[in-house]
Amino acid sequence: MQIGQQQSAAKKPLTQIHTLETGPSTRGAGLRRALRGLPYLGVVPFLALVGVFFLWPTYIVITQAFVDDQGAFTMEYVTTVATSEVNLNAFRNSIQVSVITALLGGIFGGLLSWAVANSRRHGMFRRATMAASGVFAQFGGVMLAFAFLATFGFNGLVTLFFSENFGDSFLSNPTWLYGIWGLCVVYTFFQIPLMLIVFLPAVEGLRGEWREANDSLGGSTLRYWRHVGGPVLLPSFMGAILLLFANAFSSYATAAALISQGSPIVPLQIRGAIGSEVALGGAAFGKALALGMVIVVSVVMLGYVFLQRRVSRWEQ
């Protein structure tokens, strides 16, 4: 009886508040709705910057792939790109380089993340590794091309070493450096550090207690990684791989500095198309190629967003 009374007593004021809120004063409701929208003002400056300096230029590029020099709608540029053997081959090459370097970078970068996570948190080794990673992953660009020319180029350290000691071998002839496999080797050089930067926080998010629980319950190291660490990290790992793919696919500076003749990958073909703006529709072909790039990377990034959803699911 008493409990029932308490409940009904507690309910009464609640209902009163309820009727108050849905009360007849429409002016008050409007004000409340406006106040509820107020927090959205906080994102306006951010949206303004992104809108003017990113969404607008993107819109310009994508829509003008379908506009001819008279300003009329045309599918000509897009169909030309989609049926040209040269362009399709460039897309194949770009995707091949991106897949290979994303996997290599992901695997070695993932192992490196584990090794770094097991080092002293504020030690000199960790700080030097993270600084070097920032330098190689996000700063390299043009300079990495020079670095690999000094290593595997015509007078490079490794090239000279092999031609002096082993005569004619694969590494004593540097022409491979200027092709797809050269790009793979150079791109992996910035993919591994990028993986470390992107993936290390996830590895460090593994709680020590999980490992302790596994050990004290008699689990082996293998068991821990198969049943705890691995499944927890998997979505983050896959997401990082997709990020690496997009990074390699969009890369321009290293390839531009390394390869001056021919355009084996899409970004270099776009450079050529922009450069030949004088030729008929050169810029428009560049935009059609760019549209193709945007489509490929968008598909990959959709996968990334899907994986992020899984990451946040297990953390809820």
Added chain:
Amino acid sequence: MKKLTGITRVWRAVILSIIGFYMLLPIVAMADFSTRAGADGGRNFDSWAAIPSAPGLLESIAVSLQLALLAVIGILVLLVPTMIWVHLRLPLMRRPLEVLCLLPIAIPAIVIVVGIAPIYRWLSQFFGSSPLSLAFVYTILTFPFAYRAVNTSLRSVDVNTLAEAARTLGASWPRTIAGVIIPNIRAGILGACVISIALVLGEFTISSLLNYETMQVVINLLGKREGQISVAVSLAALIFAFVLLVAIPTSGKKQEVG
């Protein structure tokens, strides 16, 4: 630091030596290449000594450093508060914000440069031909990586409970964000700043195609003429950036508790 078992130590050493060899070999090669003198194996530092007098190089380094500073300010003032705000107050905006931040990955720089050229022509009415106006687009280019760094930190801390506690104890929103949330996601913010500085100092695509003389543009021009000097400059720039990035985190770790 965790106590490492013997087998962990071995694995760690193997992984670090393989990756270390691959990462350091090109750096050693640059040092070798840039100090060669003649074909007889002699050494000198002539190409290193020529760096300060390389035309336009020092000016372009100053420009790139200022751009990096502006981009970091953009991240601290715009991206981080927006992310925290959305995380705490606007859960419906989380996904749209993430998509917007990651867009610069889906839209490569070489694509953006074509569409942004008319906007920069318009902008030059206000900023003249100052290369510092690149800061707008550079800040956005750093968002994907800055977002990931900050977001991982945000999710590893129970931000909502922290904010609730701070608000219950009477803290205002700005104080909650600056005094409670930000110190807890410091690692992510620091990572975001470090990666952004490196990215801006290394940016080549947009500045070269918009004809602004940033550090990378000048280094690439040098490479066309002087092989050895360009390798020396590249190595110097890599070391310079490395020292910069090693030095920066120190200033941000004052409140570290042992």
